[in-house]
Every structure is written in C-alpha cells, then in structure tokens.
Amino acid sequence: MxxxxxxxxxxxxxxxxxxxxxxxxxxxxxxxxxxxxxxxxxxxxxxxxxxxxxxxxxxxxxxxxxxxxxxxxxxxxxxxxxxxxxxxxxxxxxxxxxxxxxxxxxxxxxxxxxxxxxxxxxxxxxxxxxxxxxxxxxxxxxxxxxxxxxxxxxxxxxxxxxxxxxxxxxxxxxxxxxxxxxxxxxxxxxxxxxxxxxxxxxxxxxxxxxxxxxxxxxxxxxxxxxxxxxxxxxFAPSEQAVTDARGILEAWEAGKGTGVVTYNGKMVESLHVESAQRTLTIHDAIQALQADS
Structure with missing residues (x-):
C-alpha cells in the first residue's frame, strides 16, 4: 500500500x-x-x-x-x-x-x-x-x-x-x-x-x-x-492478525543488521513487513472511523 x-x-x-x-x-x-x-x-x-x-x-x-x-x-x-x-x-x-x-x-x-x-x-x-x-x-x-x-x-x-x-x-x-x-x-x-x-x-x-x-x-x-x-x-483484520502485524514490525525493527529476522519461529522478509504495515493501516483507519461514529 x-x-x-x-x-x-x-x-x-x-x-x-x-x-x-x-x-x-x-x-x-x-x-x-x-x-x-x-x-x-x-x-x-x-x-x-x-x-x-x-x-x-x-x-x-x-x-x-x-x-x-x-x-x-x-x-x-x-x-x-x-x-x-x-x-x-x-x-x-x-x-x-x-x-x-x-x-x-x-x-x-x-x-x-x-x-x-x-x-x-x-x-x-x-x-x-x-x-x-x-x-x-x-x-x-x-x-x-x-x-x-x-x-x-x-x-x-x-x-x-x-x-x-x-x-x-x-x-x-x-x-x-x-x-x-x-x-x-x-x-x-x-x-x-x-x-x-x-x-x-x-x-x-x-x-x-x-x-x-x-x-x-x-x-x-x-x-x-x-x-x-x-x-x-x-473484511477487518482479526485481533490475532493485528497482534501478529505489530509483532512482525517490532521483530523487523529489532533485527535490523542481524541478517536473519524471525517472529514466532518464522522467517520475516520485507514482503511480510509490507503486509503487516497494510494490516495496521487498515486497522487504524477502521478504529478512527468507529471512534468518529
């Protein structure tokens, strides 16, 4: 995105x-x-x-x-x-x-x-x-x-x-x-x-x-x-999906320069980071919409 x-x-x-x-x-x-x-x-x-x-x-x-x-x-x-x-x-x-x-x-x-x-x-x-x-x-x-x-x-x-x-x-x-x-x-x-x-x-x-x-x-x-x-x-990210997205981004940030980054035992690559960012963008937009309503 x-x-x-x-x-x-x-x-x-x-x-x-x-x-x-x-x-x-x-x-x-x-x-x-x-x-x-x-x-x-x-x-x-x-x-x-x-x-x-x-x-x-x-x-x-x-x-x-x-x-x-x-x-x-x-x-x-x-x-x-x-x-x-x-x-x-x-x-x-x-x-x-x-x-x-x-x-x-x-x-x-x-x-x-x-x-x-x-x-x-x-x-x-x-x-x-x-x-x-x-x-x-x-x-x-x-x-x-x-x-x-x-x-x-x-x-x-x-x-x-x-x-x-x-x-x-x-x-x-x-x-x-x-x-x-x-x-x-x-x-x-x-x-x-x-x-x-x-x-x-x-x-x-x-x-x-x-x-x-x-x-x-x-x-x-x-x-x-x-x-x-x-x-x-x-069509909203599940609670687990949001938790995992945050975990992936945290692991990616913490692992910069180490060569290999993992989250819950799975390798994290840039494509996973992009998907996680999209998940959180959608989640945040939905939360803002609901708060306004």
Whole structure:
C-alpha cells in the first residue's frame, strides 16, 4: 500500500434506494463504511427524477458523517444518464457509481462528463464491471483514468449474462472475479465484491464474505442493513492478525543488521513487513472511523 495514500475502509458499502426518504434517513445511523444512493435498479422509472433530487440533496447535506457517500446513476445510453451525471457531479458526493462500464473509452467519457459538470476534485468515479466484455477488458477499464478509484463487481448481471447459476462457492464467477482483482491490484484501485441476494441466509452470506476477503477484495456491496455487521467483521483484520502485524514490525525493527529476522519461529522478509504495515493501516483507519461514529 502506498504510504502517502490515506486508506479509506470500504468493508461494507450499502445500496439504498434514493426514492425512499425513510431509507435515506435511516442510512445516517447505520455502521456501514459507505453508501450507494441508488438512482438505477432500485428506482421505478416514474420516480427517477425525484430520486435524483433526493440523492443530490443528501450528498450535499453533510449529514452522513464519515461514511463514504456515493450516487449510482443510470447507465450510459439510458434516457436519464446525462441528467443524472450532471446533477450528481454538481452535488459533489465522494464518488459517482456508473453501472455496466464496458470499455476504457466509456471511462474517459464519464470522466469528461464529470469535469464538464464541475464535479469537485474529491468526487471520483466508481466503475461497475458486470458483463463478459467488461471482464475481458477490465485491465483497460481500470487503467483508463486516475479519477477512477474503485471497481465494483456486478455479480448478478454477470451471472445472468453468462447463463450461469447462483451457487455456493461461486465457481461460475471465479474467472471474472479473479480477472477484476488482478486488474484492480495492477492499477492500484480498490475493488468491491458483489451483493449476496438471500438476505435471510446468514450462513451463506458470511461464507461469501469470507471467500471475498480470502480472494483479496476490499469489501462487499450490500442490499440490506442486516448484512452490515457481518461484512464489517469479515473484511477487518482479526485481533490475532493485528497482534501478529505489530509483532512482525517490532521483530523487523529489532533485527535490523542481524541478517536473519524471525517472529514466532518464522522467517520475516520485507514482503511480510509490507503486509503487516497494510494490516495496521487498515486497522487504524477502521478504529478512527468507529471512534468518529
């Protein structure tokens, strides 16, 4: 992790329908790291304009604390897209989330629209990758602009377009998930895992969180407030991991110049030190977020 970059936890990023005033109000109290105020799938066509106004008002309100506040617009080619982009850019959320981004050219088009509408510098682009063509071009997408900060997996659409099925372990999606992770890490972007649909299946949800964390995702997008706690726990360093990270750094510092450094009987090399530093950076950022909340 670049030590000059301020780490932002994205363990739990919750979709909230912007057409639902009660949901927007409740979101102010939820312990999620981020919010996606949705203008797309969760909003009926006749409610799009009202949802746009509500999302932009929320983004400009300053009432959501340190939660990362984003707006998901309707996709390129829809009749709402241009108005959504212009309004969201002017509102200045932390990011604008765009569904079904399929090429580097589309990324550049989106960034151009943000700049034309006067988006503040803090407002970045999150690109949803959710089609077979996006999986095959995902490195080009990730590399297309410095303003693109996060890739978001759209696993529901990807399953549909693959003619696959939702199964435990997500074997049909592993190729796409892996390609997207490789692209994100190659270009220094964050990447969020897709949603888990069965909100009543806590065991299945936690298993998928664990899989995403083990693969290397930074966090998970969520569709229900009841999923926040599980995602926060799964994507945070464990108490043991934090203890070990501190021990590795202490051993490394104490052993400088001795040739061989060990911690708990295992050899410590520079790659272990970098991993330990990343673990503590994530832990400290989460602690700061919780203290503020």
């Amino acid at each position: 670049d030590q000059d970059t301020v780490f932002r936890p994205r363990r739990s990023v919750l979709y909230m329908p912007s057409s639902n005033a009660r949901a927007l109000e409740k979101a102010k109290t939820l312990p999620c790291d981020g919010l996606i105020l949705d203008l797309e799938d969760a909003v009926a066509p006749d409610a799009k304009e009202g949802a746009r106004e509500a999302a932009c008002a929320a983004a400009a309100s300053g009432e959501y604390g340190r939660r990362e506040l984003t707006i998901r617009v309707n996709g390129i080619g829809t009749r709402w897209h241009e108005a959504d982009m212009a309004a969201a850019a002017k509102a200045g959320p932390d990011a604008i989330v765009v569904p079904k981004v399929n090429s580097a050219e589309e990324v550049r088009q989106l960034v151009g629209a943000m700049e034309k509408a006067g988006a503040p510098e803090k407002t970045t682009l999150w690109a949803m990758v959710e089609t077979p063509i996006a999986m095959l071009r995902v490195h080009e997408i990730a590399a297309a602009s410095d303003r693109l900060s996060v890739l978001v997996m759209g696993t529901n659409d990807l399953v549909k377009e693959l003619y696959a099925e939702h199964v435990p372990g997500r074997v049909p999606l592993l190729t796409g998930l892996g390609l997207a992770l490789l692209a994100a890490r190659a270009e220094g972007k964050a990447i969020l895992d897709g949603v888990y649909n069965d909100v009543k299946n806590t065991e299945g949800f936690l298993a998928e969180c664990a899989q995403g964390r083990e693969m290397g995702f930074d966090g998970k997008t969520l569709i229900h407030p009841g999923q926040v706690e599980g995602a926060n726990s799964a």
